[in-house]
Amino acid sequence: MQQSEAIVLAMFGTTVESALQDLLAIQATVKEAYPKTPVTITFTSNQIRRIWHQRAADPHYLAQHPGIPEEILHIQGILATIANLQDQGYVRQVVQPTHIVPAEEFHDLASYVRGLGSIQTMKPRWRPFQTIGLGRPLLGAYSLKHAYADDIRIAAQTLASDAELARSRDAALVYMGHGNHYFPSGGLYLEFAARMRELYPDVLTLIGTVESFPTLDEVMESLHQHQVRRVLLKPFLIVAGDHAVNDLVGDEEDSWQSTLRREGFEVMAEVRGLGPQVASIFVAHVAEAAAEAGVELR
Template sequence: MEHNSAIVIAMFGTTVESALKGILNIQDKMTARYPNTPVRFAFTSNIIRKRWQKRAADPEYRQLHPEIPTEVFEVKTVLATIADLQDQGYDSIVLQPTHIVMGEEFLDLGTYVDSLLRMGTIKKKKYKPFYKIALGRPALGMYGTAHPYAEDILAAAKALASDAELARSAQAALVYMGHGNEHFPSAGSYLELAQQMRTLYPDVVTLIGNVEGFPPLSNVINELKRLGVHRVLLKPFMMVAGDHSVNDMAGPEEDSWKSVLEKNGCTVVVAESGLGEIDAFAELFVRNAGEAAADAGISLNA
């Protein structure tokens, strides 16, 4: 029996037009690697999808933003995107998240995959809606015996060489603002990534703090003071430079990271670009999708 494969890139999404560059860059890299395999993306955020649906129904908005692809206006949930592909005859799906770590949203995708694979028919196994579905790893890896997470973290650190160079040129420490999570222990991955970057780029002080969970911004500030650093390059450690970047990181409010750092004696240089805009970082997800397909025995048409 012939099996047809496709790739779905799962993203939280963004409503910030300029931040779409990170999302589209990942899709472009995936399509370039697998030109004969359908590559779709889906947004996991209900709020963001509804915002794009509203914009799609606004002729004036669409006229003002001809640069936004139709696929963004028509973006669907992960399950709806997979269902569309199944309806078109694709029974082997690689679901590649663009998450940084194994947090809540990544684990939710795992439940989707498990549930879809359990779907069957009473009569014959070959009539199951899906032959195989594989879930790719997040950027900083996951637990398991197939792919050591430390290797994923090292690959991510190498992919961020351009950020280290940016900080070096600015004669500043590199301070990342990650999202983090208050309910899932992801801090170790962030801290190990920062350590790997300090090892690879010893002339650049690299620190990571999170909006939620550990380590908080206060830890970053304490470390900057301990090291006597007074100039920082502030950059989002997120796939897109969306709302968190515009407001929480670099906004004019007193509690933005930029404002708090300045109150603590730092000169702050802001780099408002997401990780997805870095070609080498976007390629990590292309690699992870390919390895997930290989592990599951799914053939992707290059």
Template sequence: MKPLKIAAAAALLSANLSAAPLNESDHSSAIVLAAFGTTYDSALSSLLQIQQDVQAAYPDTPVHFAFTSNIIRKRWQARRDDAEYRAAHPEVPESLYSVKNVLGTLADLQDQGYRDIVVQTTLLTHGEEFTDLLAYTDALAGIDTVKARWKPFNRIAVGRPLMGSWGPAFEYREDLAKLAESLSADVAMAKEQGAALVYMGHGNDHLSTGLYYELEELMNQQYPQVSTYVGLVEGHPDFDRLKSRLSEDGVTKVVLKPMMVVAGDHATNDMAGDEEDSWKVQLQGAGIEVTPVLKGLGETPQVRQRYLTHLADAADAAGIALN
């Protein structure tokens, strides 16, 4: 998204938020978008477009971001007093310079009179960060008081990650299939170039990353015309296994994209950088022609719709009205 478009989106969001009075009798519900965050202003469009879509769907409900990364929040807060940076980046919303974590954002909303909160994560999987998010929200939702009217929150609902969650409420395999459907434009781009489609996901070293294997399987079932591969920065399938599979399959040309909501540090450096350890350079060294595409998943309207669906599901299940 170009700076002018981002600025327009930010202005629209600012107008919507300022128009929503902080009055419990009028508006008791709010939405928090819980993202890891990014320090790359060039990657902000993915997050801003998600916020814009959510705000457009619920124009009378305030929508706030919370960044879970301590480092990223501190970087944005440091930029608050950097007049040169702010002048060079008018597209950045004012609220980002004081972005808080989930606890701080929920505390602010509670202080303003909001008692029903839907927290929608922009994470991909039910991994370490989402587990921690549930711990925070479950603890706050569980606070009880002697007199019911002093209970800080009525209800806090949490929308499941993009690739689904564990449990009987929603079939995670259906979420994976819907995500695969939303990636049809990537397949079309790779097909046009006569290339395989390779995604870099983040993953983790602590919990199973088997969802990525399943997503790859679904992609190849739905789009047999293009071979799709998924590798991870952390966990499995790792890059070495990915490179071996490409070699075994005789792949000589790939479109390389991040399987991440934003094209931030990992996408810019680890995936598409010019250092010898980047995926692009290593694949080129293996004789593979590489076309990196620095666009996060949040740039894709169909992916953003998946987040909206998960948010609506969480609100409905908790009986929270969003307007």
């Protein structure tokens, strides 16, 4: 009997080659947990997919980057990915986002999944999907079954090594999140930072965002209030992509590293994406989404 279950990892994506390892680490961890179930990657960013498709058609680029997986070069969007799996007989799917907060990208993804799962046919046996489950982002989502605060605490517990690294350098730990101008995700970031300070009280953990609240200015105000002079910067992003290498530690005057140094802070940086650190959390979210959807993964 042909297997009908599959897992789709819905990632924002990245165009930075070195950052792909953060995404592939998540896929590898999920595959290890479910070795008999296909685990497919999709990128939810239209722009990022277009760039990879352009690169896939560029012989010069391919010659310079021979190690890029075909799955990345020909990466598909969520609708195409789910549809292609369905066409192969995978009518019971679990879609797991690797987004950090339930903001714009997650809401769009949830809309796609709900729409596909609601398709009815005249004869029920010809419905395209038996079920499609949807997992939660890293810091949770609106749910009556899973308290988002528990997800935030689990994330903080999982990132204990970040606090230990800051402690070893006698520095405050400052994360850079992404944020969104149109979605109030700042409260989730602030609650995460509060849980970090609760779990690791000897390390001052703060978080700011690139695009919304809290800002770097607000982070610096807190650093001044606590009379901190040494700072460890770390991206609170799944990948150490463009925001990490440019906005966080770039040589430009407005990067976080440059700005903090102008303010008199001694700045160190750990430019690693969260992907490998939090992959186990996404495995747990896959398992919970599958159980709720009645999908047995192997």
